[in-house]
Every structure is written in C-alpha cells, then in structure tokens.
Amino acid sequence: MTSVLVVYMTRGGHTARIARCLCEGVEAAGGQATALDVRDAEKTGIDWARHDVVVVGAPVLYGNYDKSVMRFIERHKDALAARPNAFFNVSVVARTPEKATVAGNRYMQKFLELSPWKPQELKVIAGKVDYPSWPWWDRIMIRLIMKMTHGPTDPKAVIDYTDWDDVRAWGRHLPELARVTAPTA
Numbered sequence: 001m002t003s004v005l006v007v008y009m010t011r012g013g014h015t016a017r018i019a020r021c022l023c024e025g026v027e028a029a030g031g032q033a034t035a036l037d038v039r040d041a042e043k044t045g046i047d048w049a050r051h052d053v054v055v056v057g058a059p060v061l062y063g064n065y066d067k068s069v070m071r072f073i074e075r076h077k078d079a080l081a082a083r084p085n086a087f088f089n090v091s092v093v094a095r096t097p098e099k100a101t102v103a104g105n106r107y108m109q110k111f112l113e114l115s116p117w118k119p120q121e122l123k124v125i126a127g128k129v130d131y132p133s134w135p136w137w138d139r140i141m142i143r144l145i146m147k148m149t150h151g152p153t154d155p156k157a158v159i160d161y162t163d164w165d166d167v168r169a170w171g172r173h174l175p176e177l178a179r180v181t182a183p184t185a
C-alpha cells in the first residue's frame with residue numbers, strides 16, 4: 001500500500017483541513033496517509049523510509065511562507081527530493097482562475113525562487129477569508145490587501161474559496177506519483 005505523508009503549516013486551521021482532505025483522497029484511492037503539522041514533524045522527527053510519497057503544504061501569509069516551512073525544507077531537502085514529492089500553497093488570491101494556476105500564482109513562483117527543493121508536482125489551492133476569527137491588525141491589513149485586489153472587505157465575511165472536490169481528487173492522484181520514476185536527489 002502506498003504511504004503518503006502530508007506535512008503542513010497552518011495558522012488558522014484551514015491548511016490543516018486541506019491536508020486532512022488530501023489524506024481522505026489518498027485513502028479513497030487505496031493508499032495510506034498521514035497528515036503532520038510541521039512543528040510536530042520537527043519535534044518528533046520523520047521516519048522517511050516509511051513513506052513512498054511526501055507532500056508539503058503552506059498558506060501564504062503576507063506574501064510569504066512561514067519560517068517553519070522554509071526551515072523544514074532547507075533541513076530536509078535531500079529526503080524530500082529522494083522520493084516522489086509535491087508542494088501546495090494556499091492563498092486567497094487563488095480564488096480567481098488565472099491566479100489558481102502555477103504560472104499565474106506569483107506566490108508559487110516566489111516559492112520556486114526561494115526553495116532549495118524543486119518539487120516534482122505543484123498545486124495552487126484557494127484558501128479562506130475569515131475576518132471574524134482573525135486578530136484586528138490582521139483584519140485591517142488583509143482588508144487593505146483585498147481592497148487592492150478587488151476581494152471581499154466586509155469585516156464580517158467568512159468565505160471558503162477552496163474547491164474541496166478538487167482537493168480530494170488531487171489526494172486520490174497522489175499515490176500515483178509513487179508509480180512514476182522517483183526523482184534523483
């Protein structure tokens with residue numbers, strides 16, 4: 001049975017839900033899946049030999065990726081590259097079709113520039129606006145960003161842009177990565 005490890009970073013919980021949904025997809029395809037918060041991964045360590053495919057996922061926060069994600073990638077780039085692998089990002093700009101592609105999502109392009117690990121497969125996923133749950137300073141800042149990008153600015157807005165069927169479908173596809181040739185480190 002193909003084992004897929006999904007290591008994720010989350011600030012508000014949405015990327016964690018996406019990681020769990022990917023795992024459901026993997027399991028629906030007959031694979032075995034583990035979702036692991038990057039902070040727990042660093043604490044407990046990872047038995048890399050147990051996993052056939054590894055996926056890393058992170059939300060875009062103020063145009064960047066949390067340090068914990070980039071540190072994880074820097075530390076484990078060889079282990080990541082030694083087996084079939086993928087990366088996904090989660091952002092609100094990906095709510096529009098043109099920014100939901102790898103080429104059209106500037107945060108994915110930024111990731112490719114910054115990351116010493118070049119993932120075999122990339123996925124852009126639209127995230128969630130949740131003003132009521134965000135601290136007031138984040139609310140102000142993100143409303144400003146949204147104003148500039150013609151997104152929602154109502155401070156009461158809770159909008160889930162994630163296409164959950166598409167996430168589950170990508171999860172179902174992930175075990176297939178193990179059937180293609182593993183990349184060389």
Ligand SMILES: Cc1cc2nc3c(=O)[nH]c(=O)nc-3n(C[C@H](O)[C@H](O)[C@H](O)COP(=O)(O)O)c2cc1C
Nearest residue numbers: 010011012013014015059062063091092093127128
């Ligand atoms: C502090 C903060 C900053 C954000 N910055 C951006 C951004 O620069 N661009 C964007 O498209 N989305 C941005 N978002 C939206 C997040 O990417 C989106 O809400 C995502 O679903 C958050 O995932 P999480 O709940 O796993 O942290 C931001 C959200 C927060 C809370």
